Amino acid sequence: MNIDFFIQDSSSKFIEIRGEDKAEFLQGLISNDIYKCKNDKPIYSCFLSPQGKFLADFFIFRQNDNYVIEIHEKYFESFLSKLKIYKLRSNVILKHNENITSIILFTNKDFEIKDTIIKFIDPRKKNIGKKVYINNKNLPKIDNLEEMYFNKYKEILMKNLVPFTPDDLNENKSLLLENNFQNLNAIDWDKGCYVGQEITARMKYRSLIKKQIYNLEIISGNINIGDSIEINNNKVGYVISKVNNYILCMLSIKSANTIIENKTNLEINDSIILNFL
Template sequence: MLTGKYIILNDIKFLFIKGVDKYEFMQSIITNDINKTNNKVIYSCLLSPQGKFLSDFFISLNNEGFIIEINEIYLKDFIKKLDLYKLRSKVEIINNNDFKLLIILNSSINPNLEEGDFIDSNKTIHYVDPRNKKLGTRLIIKKNDIEKYIEKQNLIKTDENIYLQLMIENKIPNSIYDLEINKSLLLENNFENINAIDWNKGCYIGQEITARMKYRALIKKSLTTFDLTSGKINKGDNIFHNEKNVGIVKSVVNSKGLALIRKDSLEFSKNQNIYLNTKNGQIKIIN
């Protein structure tokens, strides 16, 4: 029997979105389809009108309204954007400091559950990570209940780097490390493959640019995983092939990392099974 391991993400904050116009309001601004929250938890983003990344978050639904899980780095500007866009919409945006987020790894759950599914039939806010179920489950829990829950479930605390490395191995960007606000593009950073975008939902802020990049094949760079094969490497290091700059290191945990690489160089590196260089290290493209 697997022993569940957990980490607490203390930098995750919570907002409640309430009001009769909450569906229409959220649907008009986020990259995913808010109607999916009737059955599961979704992962989504807010973009600028130019299609650039502003923030990412998870959305669940309870009897009171939508619950937004968002990193504290994005919280202030996210609320400003919501206030800007709501105009006359009958919605209420409420900060809530009563909860914490637990990430649970190696737990025994129903293998038939898919990304975003709730763990039990009561729809408690314990759910499979909507980006990739290999990232385990996420539990929104009241601060006062954390210790009791951990003891009851016999969970063991683990190093956050284990979770970050798991994200890298599955080519899932950690936005606070891997993306740049108002610069990064979702389609260059694998968001299409981690259930962050719904292509059938209709208009949202930044939708026109994002769709154009997809259907006209305008993406020039792609996020990729790599292994460090020798030397040392740091976030922000330039990546070279035959002295030509072909990309940049976005994040590193132990010997695993994510890099943003020119698509032509990426395909060549994979097909020819070659190594790329940084100032003080050498890497091999994995995926």
């Protein structure tokens, strides 16, 4: 990397999960395998509706023999409320931890950061940074590292086909397999049942996906969030989000594959030219 920098994720909230039944409790709710979450190996996972629709995504790590969930503030209240509902008589204690700060590091150097709980490569993709959790609600000074705006992080995610879910997915509407989660280490296909598992597995094994997300670069012209993407006056998709000269689109797999196989750019209305990344 040419520049060493970090990005603070000030939108993160943290939930501690304690109690004898904590692992079994989470195993029946999340899309990944909680037993793969070790002291030195956090996991990425999702929470779905019984109909298999996306409700939230998060990271889980171990701290003092407890599980801690990092989740975006957009999903925090709803997710915590649902945990309390599913808890029933399980020996589980849920607590909002307000003393953790989350940052993302982009560097090949080994920086020591005061009060670090854990530092790990993002399990979704290797080149989208190292996540660092700091046991301090105030970010300590980090020498020799430039702080970048969060929009830079969103661009990095988009270029790697990793959705920034608060912007890119619709709660209780979006499906994991249409949004590349099967390639982000978010789903364990061998674990037992969890909420939404039957629908998700059926879509995978019966090849029911007809559309999915693609990342494209704007070569020329102007296109905005929500715009339709049409080929020969036929709508094949739409723009989900945009960061600088990059867009994330939901497209017909058949139409996208034809363009990719022909190694051509996507041209819209003779004025917008897009290139698949």
